[in-house]
Amino acid sequence: MTSYSDKISLIAGNANPALAEAISAELGLPLAKAHVGRFPDGEIDIKVEEDLRGTDVFVLQPTNPPVNENWAELLLLLDTLRRASAGRITAVMPYFGYARKDRKDEGRVPISAKVVANTLSCSGADRVVTIDMHAAQIQGFFDIPVDHLYSKPILLDAVKQSGLEQPLVVSPDVGGIKMARAYAKELDADLAIVDKRRVSGSEIVVEHIIGDVKDRNIIIVDDMISTGGSITEAARIVRDQGARQVVIAVSHGVFAGPAFERIANAPVDRLLVTDTIPLDPAAPAKIEVVSVAPLLARAIHNIHSSQSVSSLFDRLPVAPVG
Numbered sequence: 001m002t003s004y005s006d007k008i009s010l011i012a013g014n015a016n017p018a019l020a021e022a023i024s025a026e027l028g029l030p031l032a033k034a035h036v037g038r039f040p041d042g043e044i045d046i047k048v049e050e051d052l053r054g055t056d057v058f059v060l061q062p063t064n065p066p067v068n069e070n071w072a073e074l075l076l077l078l079d080t081l082r083r084a085s086a087g088r089i090t091a092v093m094p095y096f097g098y099a100r101k102d103r104k105d106e107g108r109v110p111i112s113a114k115v116v117a118n119t120l121s122c123s124g125a126d127r128v129v130t131i132d133m134h135a136a137q138i139q140g141f142f143d144i145p146v147d148h149l150y151s152k153p154i155l156l157d158a159v160k161q162s163g164l165e166q167p168l169v170v171s172p173d174v175g176g177i178k179m180a181r182a183y184a185k186e187l188d189a190d191l192a193i194v195d196k197r198r199v200s201g202s203e204i205v206v207e208h209i210i211g212d213v214k215d216r217n218i219i220i221v222d223d224m225i226s227t228g229g230s231i232t233e234a235a236r237i238v239r240d241q242g243a244r245q246v247v248i249a250v251s252h253g254v255f256a257g258p259a260f261e262r263i264a265n266a267p268v269d270r271l272l273v274t275d276t277i278p279l280d281p282a283a284p285a286k287i288e289v290v291s292v293a294p295l296l297a298r299a300i301h302n303i304h305s306s307q308s309v310s311s312l313f314d315r316l317p318v319a320p321v322g
């Protein structure tokens with residue numbers, strides 16, 4: 001562990017306390033004392049109990065569900081720190097909510113990801129750290145630095161424990177090809193693509209798969225699970241077409257609506273997800289969590305000490321900090 005002699009501090013809202021504690025433990029740096037509670041009418045009540053003037057502060061707050069509560073907590077924390085004269089304020093958002101609304105794909109809809117970016121900057125963020133954003137180009141919505149981290153090395157380590165012979169990497173939709181290709185390259189594996197059509201927020205239709213999955217061991221990769229439709233339908237079609245084992249690796253487990261029921265009933269051997277979002281204890285047992293805390297701790301360490309962040313991906317799994 002590093003003992004930080006200069007001014008650095010971690011502070012967290014209520015979005016993911018376990019991940020905040022794990023990052024704090026990795027860095028050997030306690031979380032700053034702060035009250036992030038509610039007034040009787042539900043409005044957010046914040047008081048930072050330490051002097052953070054001139055400090056390099058990292059605000060640990062993903063915007064997972066309840067997304068609007070966690071987003072508002074993040075904005076008010078940023079504002080608190082700016083008004084308390086923090087030196088530099090970094091919003092660490094391992095999961096970046098509203099990222100799927102990144103363009104006007106029909107008339108009279110918002111570009112919600114742009115609104116999130118605007119509000120972060122307006123409230124005092126000098127920098128953003130995030131993991132596997134739904135669309136990497138959201139970085140362009142910001143005029144401040146964005147460090148975009150990848151959970152692939154961590155998830156791949158866990159996938160490899162399955163010892164799958166001749167794996168075939170499957171993208172559950174066309175939008176996920178880039179991520180799937182990166183996994184396939186790392187595993188020296190072939191790639192197949194599911195032809196998915198979304199009919200509503202929770203319903204999708206899968207009719208075809210591009211690629212031969214018969215007698216192959218499958219790794220389905222995606223940036224997120226929301227209602228579970230995409231990955232469970234992908235699992236169903238590969239099994240219907242003769243696949244053997246099916247392992248799923250996903251960065252962010254939102255698990256909304258029918259997700260748990262769909263996963264419990266899906267022909268899936270293992271489902272790996274990171275801890276960017278806390279996992280509900282009611283989750284089916286086949287869901288395994290791998291932690292991004294070491295990755296985030298190393299990124300925070302490197303940002304604070306003005307070292308490269310992209311170099312982290314040359315040498316993961318990460319060594320202890322210090």
Ligand code: R5P
Pocket residue numbers: 172173175176201202204222223224225226227228229230231
């Ligand atoms: C879509 O573009 C995303 O990458 C995910 O595939 C999608 O958000 C997952 O949603 P669901 O779990 O509801 O199918």
